[in-house]
Structure formats: C-alpha cells, structure tokens
Amino acid sequence: MxxxxxxxxxxxxxPKPADPARAIAAELESRGVEVPDDWEVAYRTPWIDAPEGAEVPLPAHVARALSARGVSVPENAARRAVIAAFDPxxxxxxxxxxxxxxxxxxxxxxxxxxxxxxxxxxxxxxxxxxxxxxxxxxxxxxxxxxxxxxxxxxxxxxxxxxxxxxxxxxxxxxxxxxxxxxxxxxxxxxxxxxxxxxxxxxxxx
CATH class of the missing domain: 3.40.50.1000 (HAD superfamily/HAD-like)
Known part of the structure; x- marks a missing residue:
C-alpha cells in the first residue's frame, strides 16, 4: 500500500490570482513585454491542441497567445511572468x-x-x-x-x-x-x- x-x-x-490574465499581463509588462490590447481575449482562447486529460503548461499557452498577436517574447519571459503571477x-x-x-x-x-x-x-x-x-x-x-x-x-x-x-x-x-x-x-x-x-x-x- x-x-x-x-x-x-x-x-x-x-489562493490563485483573482484575475490571472491581468496578473500575468502586469508581470509581462514589468519584463518589457508589450501586452496586446485584447489580451483578455487572447488569454482565454485555446491555442494548443492537447489530448483530453493532458496538461498544457501555462507558460506555453501564454507564449502562444502572445505570438498569435504578433508579440515577440524574450527567452523565458513568459515562464518567469507566469511563475511570478501565481507566486502564492x-x-x-x-x-x-x-x-x-x-x-x-x-x-x-x-x-x-x-x-x-x-x-x-x-x-x-x-x-x-x-x-x-x-x-x-x-x-x-x-x-x-x-x-x-x-x-x-x-x-x-x-x-x-x-x-x-x-x-x-x-x-x-x-x-x-x-x-x-x-x-x-x-x-x-x-x-x-x-x-x-x-x-x-x-x-x-
């Protein structure tokens, strides 16, 4: 057993952030990333086609959402921003x-x-x-x-x-x-x- x-x-x-999209946006901007005006929509849109039950790492989702809006993300910026936004x-x-x-x-x-x-x-x-x-x-x-x-x-x-x-x-x-x-x-x-x-x-x- x-x-x-x-x-x-x-x-x-x-506790999780009350507004994860906004919390991540603030951390991205503090790292010099230009967050798109429609970030709330981009954040809530699925960008990675994963099998049912699979986990999509949130930094990967954030990076894809930014890329879909034509925003270039410095190496590791999405990861560090997500970690900081959820630091509990x-x-x-x-x-x-x-x-x-x-x-x-x-x-x-x-x-x-x-x-x-x-x-x-x-x-x-x-x-x-x-x-x-x-x-x-x-x-x-x-x-x-x-x-x-x-x-x-x-x-x-x-x-x-x-x-x-x-x-x-x-x-x-x-x-x-x-x-x-x-x-x-x-x-x-x-x-x-x-x-x-x-x-x-x-x-x-």
Whole structure:
C-alpha cells in the first residue's frame, strides 16, 4: 500500500490570482513585454491542441497567445511572468503534518498535484514547511496529465513503486481526486472526512 496526497486545497491553502490574465499581463509588462490590447481575449482562447486529460503548461499557452498577436517574447519571459503571477501566500492546513506522518506508517508517501505552473508546487512545499516530506512528487505539468486521468495516478504509483490499485489518494475534489477509484485504488475525500481525521480513516483501511 502507498498513500498519495493532493496539495492545493488539501494540505495547503494558496489562493490563485483573482484575475490571472491581468496578473500575468502586469508581470509581462514589468519584463518589457508589450501586452496586446485584447489580451483578455487572447488569454482565454485555446491555442494548443492537447489530448483530453493532458496538461498544457501555462507558460506555453501564454507564449502562444502572445505570438498569435504578433508579440515577440524574450527567452523565458513568459515562464518567469507566469511563475511570478501565481507566486502564492501559503497556509498549511491543520492536520497536514499529522496526516502525512500517519500515511508513512503504511508505506511510501507521494504528492500528486494538478498544477500548470512550473515551480509552483516546489515553492509551495517550501513555504508550507513540507519540503522533503514525500518519497515522490508528481505534478500534472511534470508528467503531462491531470487528475482524474488514469495516467496521472499511474505516474505517482510508478514513482512509489506500487500498483495503482494499491494506492490510497487523499484529496479535496471528488471529480479530480476521486478519479483514483476508476483505477482500482481508493480515495479519501475531504468533502466527507476532515483532514485531521485522515489518520483514523487510514487505520480503518
């Protein structure tokens, strides 16, 4: 058996920008990028044709949106602007450390997070005091697939060296995190179980 955890909304609170397009635009302009007048429209337009369930890295989307408007982007500017726009204030949730410690009693512990922003998960773990707590950290931007796609759960199971059917996944989203059940694994969902009660639920399993 192995246990994986979702990050955002499960172990930490880290609010997203209220207006991501505007936040990214401000960071682009601070880096000397001329943002088009219709940036809001360009940002909301899909530019990359990805398979269902695949993750599109947000910097790639931003770069394509700018290119479609004839804006030349300096190397790495889109990436740095996106990372800065989403750089979060982080609050670790009550019970997070205890839940991770309890999970470790049953086998390896992983993190599986939907996140289209490079570096965001690693920065969040550092700020939450959770760096080094996991045997494997898998992000959708890293593995290429978002929960609930089975490939995302299979990716973290492979990193933990267990069959996906032996994985218990803890998360806050029935739609995304509950997808583990379609892979034969088990879900502990925080819409039914409070995070401080996760150790007890793991013991029951």
């Amino acid at each position: 192995a246990v994986s955890f979702d990050l955002f909304g499960t172990l930490v609170r880290a 204030d982080v609050e670790r949730r009550e019970g997070a450390v205890e839940a991770i410690a309890a999970a470790r009693e049953y086998g390896p512990v992983g993190l599986l997070s939907n996140c289209s922003v490079p570096e965001l998960v690693s920065r969040t773990l550092i700020r939450a005091g959770l760096r080094g707590e996991f045997d494997a950290v898998v992000t959708s931007v890293g593995c290429g697939w978002r929960k609930p796609d089975p490939k995302a759960f299979k990716a973290v199971a492979a990193e933990l060296d267990v069959p996906v059917a032996d994985l218990v996944h803890v998360g806050d989203s029935p739609d995304a995190d509950g997808g583990i059940e379609a892979c034969g694994g088990r879900a502990i969902l925080l819409d039914r179980v409070a995070l401080p009660a996760v150790p007890e639920r793991l013991a029951e399993r």
